Amino acid sequence: MKRAFTAAIAATILAGAAMAETVAPGDVVYEDGAVAASLTGAAGSADEGATVMSSKSIGNCISCHQVTALNDAPFHGDVGPTLDGAGDRWTEAELRGIVANAKKTFDESMMPSFYKVEGFTRPGTAYTGKGIDAADITPLLSAEQIEDVVAFLVTLK
Amino acid sequence: MKFKALTALSGVLAITAAGAVSADPDDDTLVINGEIEIVTKTAAPEHMEYIDEVMSGWHFRSDETQAFELDDFDNPGMLFVEQAMDVWDTVEGEKGKSCADCHEAVEDSMKGVRAVYPKYVESAGEVRTLEMQINDCRTNAMGAEAWKYDGDDITNMVALISSVSRGMPINVAIDGPAEMMWEQGKELYYTRTGQLELSCANCHEDSYGMMIRADHLSQGQINGFPAYRLKNAKLNSVHARFKGCVRDTRAETFAPGSPEFVALELYVASRGNGLSVEGPSVRN
Numbered sequence: 400m401k402r403a404f405t406a407a408i409a410a411t412i413l414a415g416a417a418m419a420e421t422v423a424p425g426d427v428v429y430e431d432g433a434v435a436a437s438l439t440g441a442a443g444s445a446d447e448g449a450t451v452m453s454s455k456s457i458g459n460c461i462s463c464h465q466v467t468a469l470n471d472a473p474f475h476g477d478v479g480p481t482l483d484g485a486g487d488r489w490t491e492a493e494l495r496g497i498v499a500n501a502k503k504t505f506d507e508s509m510m511p512s513f514y515k516v517e518g519f520t521r522p523g524t525a526y527t528g529k530g531i532d533a534a535d536i537t538p539l540l541s542a543e544q545i546e547d548v549v550a551f552l553v554t555l556k
Numbered sequence: 557m558k559f560k561a562l563t564a565l566s567g568v569l570a571i572t573a574a575g576a577v578s579a580d581p582d583d584d585t586l587v588i589n590g591e592i593e594i595v596t597k598t599a600a601p602e603h604m605e606y607i608d609e610v611m612s613g614w615h616f617r618s619d620e621t622q623a624f625e626l627d628d629f630d631n632p633g634m635l636f637v638e639q640a641m642d643v644w645d646t647v648e649g650e651k652g653k654s655c656a657d658c659h660e661a662v663e664d665s666m667k668g669v670r671a672v673y674p675k676y677v678e679s680a681g682e683v684r685t686l687e688m689q690i691n692d693c694r695t696n697a698m699g700a701e702a703w704k705y706d707g708d709d710i711t712n713m714v715a716l717i718s719s720v721s722r723g724m725p726i727n728v729a730i731d732g733p734a735e736m737m738w739e740q741g742k743e744l745y746y747t748r749t750g751q752l753e754l755s756c757a758n759c760h761e762d763s764y765g766m767m768i769r770a771d772h773l774s775q776g777q778i779n780g781f782p783a784y785r786l787k788n789a790k791l792n793s794v795h796a797r798f799k800g801c802v803r804d805t806r807a808e809t810f811a812p813g814s815p816e817f818v819a820l821e822l823y824v825a826s827r828g829n830g831l832s833v834e835g836p837s838v839r840n
Binding site: 476526539 | 747749750752766799805809
């Protein structure tokens with residue numbers, strides 16, 4: 400933490416402001432599945448989060464979850480629970496932990512881990528069916544996108 | 557129902573909250589040409605631990621899609637069966653033989669064959685799919701070139717061979733010399749692959765009947781293969797479908813015809829023991 404803090408200060412000085420250091424997937428600290436601190440050091444955008452969640456090419460969360468607030472996008476799946484009221488049921492830290500790696504909260508959850516880059520069986524290059532070098536794996540969502548989704552989810556009350 | 561309690565509960569919550577369409581498989585019955593009765597639901601074979609009733613993918617499709625299978629004149633897959641029928645009688649290869657020269661009428665000699673494949677072939681000392689057997693015939697008995705494992709020629713031929721067994725119960729052996737490969741296939745079925753970390757079981761055992769976006773998840777039964785898909789307007793083989801599914805978990809797939817997919821086909825086929833041979837079926 401101290402190192403991250405120092406780095407954050409350095410980055411802030413270097414960038415002149417705003418840009419805090421992003422927490423890498425391997426450095427995320429989970430406590431009972433929850434992640435207290437923002438992965439970017441800043442708050443996300445709920446509007447962007449809605450886009451991430453309803454876009455097939457990004458998060459595509461509605462593929463498995465029904466969300467009334469996103470009813471403009473068609474065909475919500477029902478493999479996972481509805482996310483209506485998620486902001487009442489979970490704290491922001493819990494929601495961040497679930498989006499980043501739901502398996503830390505729900506053992507053996509079917510939900511993909513959106514902020515994880517290792518521990519996969521036969522990982523591939525996107526949806527090509529071809530393999531990928533472990534070093535080239537990037538998380539399914541960026542730290543910014545995770546924060547945007549969290550910012551949207553806390554509004555679901 | 558047969559879902560694990562928690563999964564079922566979340567499903568109910570989602571449907572209630574959305575006020576959305578109910579996505580349960582339907583209770584229609586399938587009789588082809590007014591005479592071939594197809595068992596599309598039956599008690600699960602003993603080896604299955606988590607499912608009580610097995611169901612053909614036919615139940616998970618719309619009435620319009622289902623109707624294509626009621627009459628061979630409406631089933632686009634049967635056009636490819638007719639093409640394969642011509643090939644059956646066509647001489648090919650250095651030995652100057654057609655399929656018919658050895659096997660005579662396909663509706664007699666191949667009746668029941670689809671129902672027991674993949675199976676351990678004593679003379680070959682290995683578990684073989686129908687595709688492997690067909691290519692063995694081509695290269696050894698006919699002196700012809702092997703067909704591409706999941707190409708159109710071989711898939712159409714598999715469809716012809718399947719079509720003459722329609723209505724007969726799938727009865728794939730899982731013991732004896734097939735057991736080791738069956739175990740391998742089972743392990744693969746439950747392995748969560750790719751960056752999405754999804755196994756066959758996640759979707760087709762834990763979540764069948766539910767929706768992933770606009771897709772209605774079936775049990776992933778293969779009794780209806782080869783399947784004519786409205787999506788690509790041709791017959792699709794089992795291994796081509798496996799490849800597509802594994803790819804969609806953001807994984808490195810196995811190759812059609814690979815030992816891994818042969819093992820998986822044996823295992824998945826055995827999960828349909830008791831259902832009728834239905835191929836060529838029609839799906840989305």
